[in-house]
Amino acid sequence: MRPLCPCCLLLVFSLGVQGTPVAPRAVPEQVHLSYPGEPGSMTVTWTTWVPTPSEVQFGLQLTGPLPLLAQGTFSPFVDGGALRRKLFIHRVTLRGLLPGVQYVYRCGSSQGWSRRFRFRALKNGPHWSPHLAVFGDLGADNPKAFPRLRRDTQQGMYDAVLHVGDFAYNMDQDNARVGDKFMRLIEPVAASLPYMTCPGNHEERYNFSNYKARFSMPGNNEGLWYSWDLGPAHIISFSTEVYFFLSYGHHLVERQFHWLESDLQKANKNRAARPWIITMGHRPMYCSNADLDDCTWHESKVRKGLRGKFYGLEDLFYKYGVDLQLWAHEHSYERLWPIYDYQVFNGSREMPYTNPRGPVHIITGSAGCEERLTPFSLFPRPWSAVRVKEYGYTRLHILNGTHVHIQQVSDDQDGKIVDDVWVVRPLVGRRMYV
Numbered sequence: 018m019r020p021l022c023p024c025c026l027l028l029v030f031s032l033g034v035q036g037t038p039v040a041p042r043a044v045p046e047q048v049h050l051s052y053p054g055e056p057g058s059m060t061v062t063w064t065t066w067v068p069t070p071s072e073v074q075f076g077l078q079l080t081g082p083l084p085l086l087a088q089g090t091f092s093p094f095v096d097g098g099a100l101r102r103k104l105f106i107h108r109v110t111l112r113g114l115l116p117g118v119q120y121v122y123r124c125g126s127s128q129g130w131s132r133r134f135r136f137r138a139l140k141n142g143p144h145w146s147p148h149l150a151v152f153g154d155l156g157a158d159n160p161k162a163f164p165r166l167r168r169d170t171q172q173g174m175y176d177a178v179l180h181v182g183d184f185a186y187n188m189d190q191d192n193a194r195v196g197d198k199f200m201r202l203i204e205p206v207a208a209s210l211p212y213m214t215c216p217g218n219h220e221e222r223y224n225f226s227n228y229k230a231r232f233s234m235p236g237n238n239e240g241l242w243y244s245w246d247l248g249p250a251h252i253i254s255f256s257t258e259v260y261f262f263l264s265y266g267h268h269l270v271e272r273q274f275h276w277l278e279s280d281l282q283k284a285n286k287n288r289a290a291r292p293w294i295i296t297m298g299h300r301p302m303y304c305s306n307a308d309l310d311d312c313t314w315h316e317s318k319v320r321k322g323l324r325g326k327f328y329g330l331e332d333l334f335y336k337y338g339v340d341l342q343l344w345a346h347e348h349s350y351e352r353l354w355p356i357y358d359y360q361v362f363n364g365s366r367e368m369p370y371t372n373p374r375g376p377v378h379i380i381t382g383s384a385g386c387e388e389r390l391t392p393f394s395l396f397p398r399p400w401s402a403v404r405v406k407e408y409g410y411t412r413l414h415i416l417n418g419t420h421v422h423i424q425q426v427s428d429d430q431d432g433k434i435v436d437d438v439w440v441v442r443p444l445v446g447r448r449m450y451v
Contacts, residue, residue, distance in 0.1 A: 046200075049212050051213060052247075054246075064106055070127075070128075073111060073122055092105070093105055097222065143248055150178045155199075155203075162384045166410055167206055177213055183386070184219065185200075186387050216241060251295070294341075297344075304344075304380055305397055305398045350383050350406075369402075407427045423436070423439075
């Protein structure tokens with residue numbers, strides 16, 4: 018038998034098992050999920066290097082055909098770097114999903130399919146107990162806590178991920194190749210759970226274009242600010258970065274502030290159904306780290322607003338009784354006592370987090386990146402309850418309308434729980450602090 022010529026070999030290997038040509042640049046990669054805010058739905062986002070149809074096949078069986086089909090759209094994304102690299106970002110929203118049911122899916126087209134992934138559709142309504150993984154500041158290099166987070170995900174420990182800003186370090190680097198590397202890194206988690214995000218300072222390049230293009234968050238504000246309901250909680254994601262990168266427009270500060278106030282007003286009217294209001298933004302209002310970041314200054318821009326008096330968020334969040342504020346940016350973990358305007362408002366001496374008279378702040382930015390960990394100042398502040406300078410991430414369990422459980426996992430100590438606290442707020446008499 019004559020050996021096949023190299024050209025023939027190339028043809029054989031480029032044909033799928035059914036004889037369909039497969040172009041490697043058409044095979045989906047960087048697959049991830051997000052929740053679009055509509056009960057019974059899930060959005061699948063992925064990247065190809067050539068334009069292809071955007072399809073998701075899905076069903077209930079691990080093997081055999083996937084009988085259901087959803088179609089969507091793709092958008093070209095041209096990175097702002099010197100090479101002007103072009104990616105094609107695909108988005109398909111699956112609808113009519115049965116709450117709590119596990120689905121199997123693959124995405125792509127006849128030109129190339131991803132491997133199969135699994136996810137569990139979110140349950141509907143307020144009467145269930147979501148588990149979330151929460152962290153910020155995860156890089157493509159030195160992603161210390163990610164292998165453990167991946168194992169947690171494979172064991173079914175979470176319903177969603179909250180990534181509180183700063184991705185890849187940085188998604189725009191090396192003509193956005195670092196962004197590609199990062200999105201491939203998180204795929205084992207993000208293709209199985211809704212991976213919900215907010216922008217950080219490391220996304221700023223080219224007006225946050227990599228962040229806006231690569232993630233698919235609810236609402237129509239390019240993922241800069243949005244909100245969604247999950248079990249007994251209303252979760253609000255927003256951009257602290259509008260206060261710092263004013264070259265993109267002062268109007269963004271004002272627009273976001275008015276949107277936040279409107280959303281908080283609606284959330285307060287819905288407290289009977291969803292008692293908890295939780296916010297996530299990248300740069301904290303407070304921190305006790307040994308650096309010169311905004312949160313170390315008394316007149317923090319996020320806390321007090323532009324010029325110390327315009328569009329500050331602390332008064333707004335206090336006015337509408339935000340319960341829990343999630344932050345990152347500092348590469349460490351810090352839990353604050355319930356606080357407002359530098360005053361501690363513990364519920365009581367014995368049970369400070371039972372019926373607290375101010376919001377609880379959690380800073381969780383130690384998932385791991387090339388910048389390593391951030392040291393703390395020598396002496397903790399009177400409003401700082403716990404400080405941990407170790408790689409890790411936070412587990413958030415919204416048990417019901419009155420109890421939320423917060424744990425910090427240390428990767429340095431092989432998964433040991435190094436902080437563990439319950440926040441308890443009775444339903445009676447909720448919810449304003451003022």
